Amino acid sequence: MKRKDYIAKHLSSLIGSDKVKSSPDFCISYSYDATPTGGRGIPDVVVFPETPEDVSKILSFANEELIPVYPRGAGSGLTGGAAPENGGIVLTTEKMNKIIEIDEDNLGVLTESGVVTYTLQQEVGKRGLFYPPDPSSYKYSTIGGNIAENAGGPRCVKYGVTKDYVLQLEAVFPDGTITTLGARTVKSVAGYNLKDLIIGSEGTLAVITKAYLKLIPTPEDVRTAMAIFDNVEEAAQAVADMFKAKVIPTALEFLDRNSIVAVENYAKLGLPTDAGGLLIIEVDGYREIVDILIDRALEVCKKAGAKTIKKAKSEKERKEIWRARRELSPAIVQLKPKKINEDVVVQRSKIPELIKGTYKIADKYDLMVVNFGHAGDGNIHVNFMFEPHEADKVESAVRDLFRFTIELGGSVSGEHGIGFMKKEFLPLEVGKAIEKMVAVKKALDPNNILNPGKIFDI
């Protein structure tokens, strides 16, 4: 019997044949995620477990037979986290898609890991509750995938990242052990914090099957405004001063000069194409305070040198302001046939240096660069735009960008993770800590079956 058939047959006997697919169409469909380099490897089988016990059986078998297992949420990752590089088993959580309990008394929700983030947000929203993390994939990515990647989003500047909302996890380790990690209480110091170790470990340590998430009351109201600056320094000054003025915005999105030009040419919003930086500022909270906060924020922008200021007076105007950000992705793909988007992150005060550095790198390689992103937390999406024949130059430019980011004390990934895409740069950033990460991996996954080849090679 072929290995593929053996695996499929054995798994079918363990969890039921309806949960095991090995036909070419399934295997090809699950061979890639949203990473721009495309697919890498085709799995032997795709499994659709419905319970932690199913997951436990799959992992125990794979662990004994040394078969790689690639956990997968919605496959929306951008660094290859779900790519089955060495064949084996793709384990998709899509059938574990029930919201188990919304706990209004304790502001929490117990959910299976395959639930789509947007679905969960809608359901808890009906009870006046709010799950803040908002990666741009939130309409299709899953809670489990968000947890495995510790997903961020624009709102993180005020509300924090996925990790800040996960109180408890059900996770299955490679030897099949089903565990509950963390507690449903805000405080708990009982033993090692394995929960936060699993969060962001990109499916390399355990498979997440359930999560108990912290919720907060839905903010009562929101205000949105735009401020346009002559140069990036002024915009960055406004960002820093806003926090000093005690305004923690819900979103603080930045567009650099190339972004402004691109979106204006594409969407004709009436933006000044000679501007050097644009901020979209959103504040939320109690209805009695939002006007006060947005005015404070705009006062800061004026003092920092903003030439144009626009405050949304209606939901229509609010949407209009957000168009500058929303139309950006379709706008920039008009510029060149290909793009690569790197989500580096630096401290807020280093944003001007980072932006200027990207211009220098782009000049060096004669490339176009477009920068935008979450200025409030220093997380800038650097987009190199290029023709297909320029791919090598872009690779060098990205390498320069990562080195420069690390020099600035920043991180090569604020949101997207390492996957296989950024493995080369992880040691540069974390130094000797990588030895300790590898030691942890070997302790929890001694046979290296879970998502092998991701984050680092061992």
Add this chain to the structure above:
Amino acid sequence: MKRKDYIAKHLSSLIGSDKVKSSPDFCISYSYDATPTGGRGIPDVVVFPETPEDVSKILSFANEELIPVYPRGAGSGLTGGAAPENGGIVLTTEKMNKIIEIDEDNLGVLTESGVVTYTLQQEVGKRGLFYPPDPSSYKYSTIGGNIAENAGGPRCVKYGVTKDYVLQLEAVFPDGTITTLGARTVKSVAGYNLKDLIIGSEGTLAVITKAYLKLIPTPEDVRTAMAIFDNVEEAAQAVADMFKAKVIPTALEFLDRNSIVAVENYAKLGLPTDAGGLLIIEVDGYREIVDILIDRALEVCKKAGAKTIKKAKSEKERKEIWRARRELSPAIVQLKPKKINEDVVVQRSKIPELIKGTYKIADKYDLMVVNFGHAGDGNIHVNFMFEPHEADKVESAVRDLFRFTIELGGSVSGEHGIGFMKKEFLPLEVGKAIEKMVAVKKALDPNNILNPGKIFDI
């Protein structure tokens, strides 16, 4: 040469004799922490490293010679975390006590681990910045100790625990490797989150030498009130409803009937001694909102059945309200010669059940129990008061309490950690996850030199 002398001599040659003390007075002074059971074991030497390199040399030596090392902040822990049970080396961080940089642009502070939490709060406060975690030991405990125990405090209900403020750590592993874990940015997903694994690991995985902490702007204003209820159910209902009314209080302290009686008899505050529950409510934030919030909170209390409501109209009245909580510790020690304080935590909705459970347990063993604590996050300090000859009964009562807390889905420790005091109960709470915790310990401290015998035995 005696082992003690050999260790002292060798360490002196490595880091300088002024940083190594082995005289009996030093060794006895560092033989215990604040744990009520008193001292356990006397170290051979006490070392006072001043740099991460000193720490690295101490650990490398201890690791080769298999000498236990007990890291120590201020020794204010309550579960024996700093107790040198097997002799060896006590490593105190008290000489690493410099605040290195307050970063106003990025709202952060880089500090050595031996800095006292209160000192740090005062220093950043001068710049209008705020470090919220406030364990009751904050006036003498250290940042490093707070991180090692993931310390909490009353303000955590709104602001989160120590972990939520640590962005980056410098930590030295048992083999002497000096690492930087985490990033100075709010977002970072570069490799495993070892930072949050080290936080709360009670000095068993690495020695923390520096931390980069997140700060927030100091809240502009604060309002304080008190609400008194006939019974614990009403008080608990008010707690739950407050969050639904979108009021996240800065502090929400609860006193049960025995607490009210004890503090009234001691401090004569005019509290009704037939009340079943008392809440102290504090809100903070923008000056335009604090009055609105405290009124909302009190409206909730009234609806839940509060008989008496008192709103502080001045700083003097505010202090008066807080006396009910502050005088509680001196008040209850009047009741009986001995007490044991357990910091169990349950979900908010389970508070009435927990409190009633403690009364049942107290009845069973004919003991006095006094409950108070941080109702907002379900963290209740259960105090059994007893005569010296009742120690055995208390031990049984505590055992019942832990079992009952776990039955309620809670945690045996919200703030104090496991140390050697709660080792017996950790497996009850975390189940099979303990095997994975032990695997991580063995991977990062293969010779079991760092704080051996704490959290679990291996």
